[in-house]
Amino acid sequence: MSDHNYQPQSKFGKWFNDRLPLLTLANHLTDYPTPKNLNYWWTFGGILTFCLITQIVTGLVLAMHYIAHADMAFDSVEHIMRDVNYGWLIRYIHANGASMFFLAVYIHIFRSLFYGSYKSPREIIWIIGIIIYLLMMAAAFMGYVLPWGQMSFWGATVITNLFSAIPLVGEGIVTWLWGGYSVDNPTLTRFFTLHYLIPFLILGLVVLHIWALHVPGNNNPVGIDIKKPSKDTVPFHPYIVIKDGFALLMFMIVFAFFVFYTPNILGHADNYIEADPLVTPAHIVPEWYLLPFYAILRSVPDKLLGVVAMLSAILILAALPWLDTSKIRSAVFRPLYKQFYWILVADVLILGYVGAMPAEGLYLLIARIATAYYFLHFLVILPVLGFKERTLPIPLSITEPILGGSPNLAAAKIEKGLDKLK
Amino acid sequence: MKKFLKLFSFLFVLLFFSFQTLAAEKVEYLKTDWSFKGLFGKFDRSSLQRGYQVYTEVCSSCHSMKYLSYRNLAEKGGPEFSEAQAKAIAASFEVKDGPNEDGDMFTRPGKLSDKFVMPYENVKAAQAANGGAYPPDMSVLVKARGGGVDYIYSLLQGYEDPPIGMELDDGVYYNKFMYGNKIKMANQLSDGLVNYSDGTEATVEQMSKDVTTFLMWAAEPHLEARHQMGFKAIVYLIILTILVYFSMKKIWSRIKTEV
Amino acid sequence: MSEKKTNRRDFLFTATYAVGAVGVGATIWPMIDQMNPDASVKALASTEVDVSSVNVGKTITVLWRGKPVFIRRRTQDEIAEARSVKLEDLKHPENDEDRAKDPEWLVMLGVCTHLGCVPLDQKGDYNGWFCPCHGSHYDTSGRIRKGPAPTNMEIPKYEFVNANTIKIG
Numbered sequence A: 001m002s003d004h005n006y007q008p009q010s011k012f013g014k015w016f017n018d019r020l021p022l023l024t025l026a027n028h029l030t031d032y033p034t035p036k037n038l039n040y041w042w043t044f045g046g047i048l049t050f051c052l053i054t055q056i057v058t059g060l061v062l063a064m065h066y067i068a069h070a071d072m073a074f075d076s077v078e079h080i081m082r083d084v085n086y087g088w089l090i091r092y093i094h095a096n097g098a099s100m101f102f103l104a105v106y107i108h109i110f111r112s113l114f115y116g117s118y119k120s121p122r123e124i125i126w127i128i129g130i131i132i133y134l135l136m137m138a139a140a141f142m143g144y145v146l147p148w149g150q151m152s153f154w155g156a157t158v159i160t161n162l163f164s165a166i167p168l169v170g171e172g173i174v175t176w177l178w179g180g181y182s183v184d185n186p187t188l189t190r191f192f193t194l195h196y197l198i199p200f201l202i203l204g205l206v207v208l209h210i211w212a213l214h215v216p217g218n219n220n221p222v223g224i225d226i227k228k229p230s231k232d233t234v235p236f237h238p239y240i241v242i243k244d245g246f247a248l249l250m251f252m253i254v255f256a257f258f259v260f261y262t263p264n265i266l267g268h269a270d271n272y273i274e275a276d277p278l279v280t281p282a283h284i285v286p287e288w289y290l291l292p293f294y295a296i297l298r299s300v301p302d303k304l305l306g307v308v309a310m311l312s313a314i315l316i317l318a319a320l321p322w323l324d325t326s327k328i329r330s331a332v333f334r335p336l337y338k339q340f341y342w343i344l345v346a347d348v349l350i351l352g353y354v355g356a357m358p359a360e361g362l363y364l365l366i367a368r369i370a371t372a373y374y375f376l377h378f379l380v381i382l383p384v385l386g387f388k389e390r391t392l393p394i395p396l397s398i399t400e401p402i403l404g405g406s407p408n409l410a411a412a413k414i415e416k417g418l419d420k421l422k
Numbered sequence B: 001m002k003k004f005l006k007l008f009s010f011l012f013v014l015l016f017f018s019f020q021t022l023a024a025e026k027v028e029y030l031k032t033d034w035s036f037k038g039l040f041g042k043f044d045r046s047s048l049q050r051g052y053q054v055y056t057e058v059c060s061s062c063h064s065m066k067y068l069s070y071r072n073l074a075e076k077g078g079p080e081f082s083e084a085q086a087k088a089i090a091a092s093f094e095v096k097d098g099p100n101e102d103g104d105m106f107t108r109p110g111k112l113s114d115k116f117v118m119p120y121e122n123v124k125a126a127q128a129a130n131g132g133a134y135p136p137d138m139s140v141l142v143k144a145r146g147g148g149v150d151y152i153y154s155l156l157q158g159y160e161d162p163p164i165g166m167e168l169d170d171g172v173y174y175n176k177f178m179y180g181n182k183i184k185m186a187n188q189l190s191d192g193l194v195n196y197s198d199g200t201e202a203t204v205e206q207m208s209k210d211v212t213t214f215l216m217w218a219a220e221p222h223l224e225a226r227h228q229m230g231f232k233a234i235v236y237l238i239i240l241t242i243l244v245y246f247s248m249k250k251i252w253s254r255i256k257t258e259v
Numbered sequence C: 001m002s003e004k005k006t007n008r009r010d011f012l013f014t015a016t017y018a019v020g021a022v023g024v025g026a027t028i029w030p031m032i033d034q035m036n037p038d039a040s041v042k043a044l045a046s047t048e049v050d051v052s053s054v055n056v057g058k059t060i061t062v063l064w065r066g067k068p069v070f071i072r073r074r075t076q077d078e079i080a081e082a083r084s085v086k087l088e089d090l091k092h093p094e095n096d097e098d099r100a101k102d103p104e105w106l107v108m109l110g111v112c113t114h115l116g117c118v119p120l121d122q123k124g125d126y127n128g129w130f131c132p133c134h135g136s137h138y139d140t141s142g143r144i145r146k147g148p149a150p151t152n153m154e155i156p157k158y159e160f161v162n163a164n165t166i167k168i169g
Helices: A011-019 A022-031 A040-063 A073-082 A087-115 A123-145 A150-165 A170-178 A185-214 A236-261 A288-299 A303-323 A335-356 A361-388 A411-421 B002-023 B045-057 B070-074 B083-091 B123-129 B148-156 B204-219 B223-256 C003-033 C039-043 C076-084
Strands: A033-035 A233-235 B094-097 B106-109 C047-050 C059-064 C067-073 C105-109 C129-131 C136-138 C144-146 C158-162 C165-168
Touching: A011 A022, A022 A236, A033 A236, A040 A087, A040 A185, A040 A236, A073 A087, A073 C039, A087 A123, A087 A236, A087 A288, A087 A335, A087 B223, A087 C003, A123 A150, A123 A185, A123 A288, A123 A303, A150 A170, A150 A185, A150 A303, A170 A185, A233 A236, A236 B223, A288 A303, A288 A335, A288 A361, A303 A361, A335 A361, B045 B204, B070 B083, B148 B204, B223 C003, C047 C059, C105 C165
Parallel strands: none
Antiparallel strands: A033 A233, B094 B106, C047 C165, C059 C067, C067 C105, C129 C136, C136 C144, C158 C165
């Protein structure tokens, strides 16, 4: 933490701050020394905060008009879309906001993977992040159930049935989740309650995530430890605030395009058909952001093992700080890791693609290879790479290569690497 | 900065097109020019009014539109019938109301606030009257079908004789755009089926287009407001982005010298 | 840095803040307006009531916009009483002629103007209405005569569609 000795100017400020050091906190947040070489991939933390707040505010508003009852949920959503003042706008922001949230979180996660932000001393930040991600998936899934369309109903049926894979108690757990013998009104009301609760849990975890971040400070594209405050850092306000703001606005333009011009493209047409327990839609597909995990689930021919594989695919990330044995953080100085990183990105995109396709023939084969590679990357490649890889020499400070002060032979290479980051 | 812009637009384009290809079905639908597509897309009022006529005279005997009210017909961004016309339309329907003081249900002429009168009491009654197939409610039908307006437009014109060798049960018809090609709705449209009061020739193609436009509005009644607001919002965001960009340059120029 | 440059920078920042503030305002408005009555509620603005079975000296209460509306067919005594009151004796001076266009029929929102309770018929010191919540007395024209209520009971917009039907709203 930066300046604990902060003293407010005014007498009242001092009186208040002695009792509740809010002003010290505000001062810490404004002055927080941030590496000045952060690139735009680092702006997604701020963008994600915006996404969370947008979802909470629009969600709160929607909850004022939505009716969590199997007979009325679909009607109440149409009521919001047609009659409530600006209801269509608020609902489309909320629905597309979920996708935007995941888009941003994936960029945020992959930025961390590239620059090794999960490594010591930032393991706790990373693990909190994984928990947030898990909660986001739960919130998104339950939110998708609320409109009570065909995809809501069958998505809920399929996902809750995953629990039936657990030996012995599985069936009991599913019945307990449903509150009946199928997905029905009790399921809907409890999903609504949890969907309302989870964002506030996420909010609390975000506070911890940022708190844990502010102890060691930000990682940076070069991945080396920096002294703070120093020549290498800038105060968070106004430098980082304005930069995050600029990136956020760019993000909002994309967001607005989806909301105003193609609001339903990220959804599924079948969800505009009211839930019908007698008819399953022809293709059951989860929302795009869950597709890679869906592909992993389907690529395993055994029910229990499929569920285990899917869960492991997420939970393996929590062990990442220890699976990656390399001392070097940033992929800029790890030529081999950089290649494997991009293969992993491609692998996840392929998993996402085959997740949207029918699970048969060639698609199934690709899904299996991609699933195997996904685990291979984390369980074999990363641990081995840390020992085998010949890394590039790292600069002593983030200003050094820019000043051209590094006398060693690799300096030219490093500069090239840094140029790419700009 | 340039790199960033490039990356951002690349991501955006990738995202957009990947979903568009995922969303689009493989069937080639019939194409027509929809006035409501594009950044400034608006509904063609007369087409909406004609479409309403086709709906009432042809579709509404089997298909309900339970989320629409007669008042919607006079609302901005819709067919924009005059208030008097909409009242007259509403009054031409018998609406069930009650119970009155004696506890009985009664019928009265429709009011603007009434929902569109449904052809059947409930889904079961609709199924019973249609050989077990439920004629879907058309309020959000366009959004509930993968191909959207193009699909509906094509389906209405997609009736053909079945290919040789295909056996069709009673009450099942062949339609080249229907999923699985078998449809339980018979061909409804034929040239000159309705009499358009504005003198437009009621060809099958014209009626399909009009009624599809009407269904698009029914599913997305605030489409025009959305397009207008979207344009303003995006122009606003671009202006603010430019301002913030230059502010950012100014602020960061303070430390450039130190680097 | 020269004076001129500082000014330009200030202008840039001010413009950015101002444009940003406009956007924040424009974003907040939909979140507020969504709580106003929606289109389906506004559409239910009018109700038609059949009053053919209401005898002289009787009141019926009907629901309009979720609130009770008193429709009273007044006796000659009540009309005379209402019309004989001097304006200066009233807390909220209004002529009975303006409140009841057809003197026989008083159509009035049955909501006490104090804090929204429903007053009781044929009670109180003025043979009109009495609000049990905080003791407001209304006369036979629904005007406040005694108690904490500040104004007379409200007359909604209404009209006789025909001799037997009143349209409220």
